[in-house]
Amino acid sequence: MPPPLLLLIGSGPEPMRRSMLHSAATDTPLVLIDDAEPTWQIPYVVDYEVTDLRSLSGVVRAAETLARRWDIGGVLTFDEHHLMAAARLGERIGLPGNSVTSILATRDKATSRYRFAAADVPSAAFTWVHSVAAAASAVERLGDFPVVLKPSAHAGGTGVVRVNTLADLPAGWDVASEGATRQGAEGQGVLLEEYLNGGEVAVETVTEHGDTTAIAVIRKNVAFAPYFEASRHLVTASDPLLAQVAPFAAAAVRALDITHGVSDVEMKLTTTGPRLIEVNACLPGDRISDLVHLATGVDLTRAAAALASGNRPNLERTRDRSATIGMIYPPDDGVVAGLALRRGDNRHLKTLRWLCDTGDYVTLSPSPQTPNSSRAGFAIVTGDTPDQARTHLDDVLDRAVVNLGSAQSHTA
Template identity: 25%
Template sequence: MNAVCADGPDEDCPRNGSDGSVLVIIGANPTVARAAASLPGELVHVQLPGAPALDSGTRVLTADFRDLPAFLAFTDEALRPLRPTAVVSLTEFGLEPAALAARRLGVTGVDPAVVHATRDKLAMRRILEREAPHLNPAFAAGDDAEAVDRLFAACGRAIAKPVDGVGSASIALVDGVDAVPADRRTAATLFEQFAEGREFSVEALSGGGRHTVIGIAEKGTADGFVEVSHMMPPPSLDPRRQELVARAVGELLDAIGLTDGPSHTEVMVDGDKTVVIETHTRLGGDGIADLVQLTTGVEWRRAALGWAIGAEVRRTTAAAAAAATVFLTARPGRVAAVAPQPALAQGRVHAWEVSVRPGDEVRPLRSSADRLGMAVLTAAGTEACVAAVAELTARPVVTTAPEPHL
């Protein structure tokens, strides 16, 4: 793995080099679109019908890229005449359409086979089983009854997850084969050995088969595996183990064949052992790009798009030694009160967003969509950041009243 790229030319930085380019971006949200606006060349955004408006002056085309046959026809009719240089996406449901459009047009993009290997979790497990088995937990396809029985006999308990799931939805810890629901014994479910240790997210940028780690965040999760915090740099990972994690991510990316573009990989680390949980050909969500920029100065959203047209990785002075995102949660019920943004004893609140008001329903925390808001914190160091996260997590920002029994 290579050191992160800094300002100015650097032979180690992934880039292709071009001006006067036409970059097509599939499914950008307003934040990604703003980051893209500083890239050289022309930008063309392809948005879903009814998607949030982008800044005025931005060229926007509308198409349902989730309908692949219709989108490929749109690619021929609307995108081909624009003679694009590259087609990319940073949104999960735009990754495959962007890759297929780039392949169809013969322009720069991520290999569709690589995107498929990251979006199909069983396919990724089978690739690692062949190429880097030490990065895999034991696993079984849900419709392979004998393999499922062997997995539980060997491991006792396992994680059940959708093969194509996103947003921490429908992930469950199953304590024994007798507890496996019938609706999980299908090809849509993957069972994996429960991996011990702490979980981390790794942001990387690849160029010509060389993989550069941009940042590593330590993840906090609720009992149901929903992510409730990210801290960067990772407090529990010393420099030696950071290098071990970087090496493991490089092996993973080599195994699946990713040579160019961004990646977001989730790993579990137990001592010196690193197990891959999943990977994606995009940057991480949950404000991780903001943590990268705050702690390293790298404009990660811009870099995760600009690689395809050879734009340099832009890096400014880091604003903080450590930073974190913290997600607000509350017990199920109706929102009774929402506290104002607090002042913290250690660290400070860089950004604050609460998505509920009194009277709103709070559902059980089963996926990322059930979270109630997010804060971005900065601190003078990792210890102060840990303390700030703990302080905010302990505060009842959103309080609820139980639903009355009818």
């Protein structure tokens, strides 16, 4: 008999997800549930169903239709918006995966904070707020500005904003409360949190039967304050920081009862030590899985697919390098007249992708509703050391040109 297939919920945008889909399909044939007819996904899937991915009942019906045609042995998603659907399907069909309760704990940031506190995992003080006046009162209870406002259960930085003063609070409230209207059923309302001052990192972990292994630490650069737009990510296989933050990441995963799969654990390196931001119980975005693979040789997406199928993942390190991604931004708001990479040394350039085309209208500053909307493209480079990788990336970004209109040009 042929082996069971892996059911994937949502493929996402091609520039960010093609490599992940390729890896997921390496060892196990895939069937796909998506919200549009597949195009670029076709080489990687053997069958598919189209439905509204926002509808749990629609996803369940699509899965049942595929299950009548194929033997489904696992369920996977790349997108945290679909984690609840994947967990419910897993429980319904009896497939490997995390419980609905544990996934809900990761999706609802308030529940995460309570779980962290109960397990003595350092995090941020927080409270729910329902108005600008309530937020102002909460600041007094928590300490002082700056603070962070965010929807309880959104994703990708949507609606997350730093508020520095009382005068900034109404505008910050508008951003967070508007984001909260589109956050789905996993969380309710807006949270006001203590601002954690320090460098932001993420730890990529693999958990099998409750045993968590930290694979890599991601050093992040964040831009466009008061929003939290990640402009760069850096992975180094031999980063000494990994040994320091790995226990905190494992404790956070354990606190949320995540027993299975790949998790992206975000934290701040404060003067008092690491403090947890959140645990995303799915593969990371922004092509971070590619960075980890280029730097360490570990394929996180392939590992996630193996675990979802009930198999053991291959976590052997075969490389000791650095890899980094940098986002390319337009010079201003305007219509794209041309995109180019000027001549130079491209030996270390692994990928350059434009996320816009001639004639598209682009913006320099991200929207609080769509934090990544300002990106014109991205570049991925490697180096033998972190400094080399940074230098190679600086060179590529200096040569990446976004022209606006007939007279405007810019070196990103």
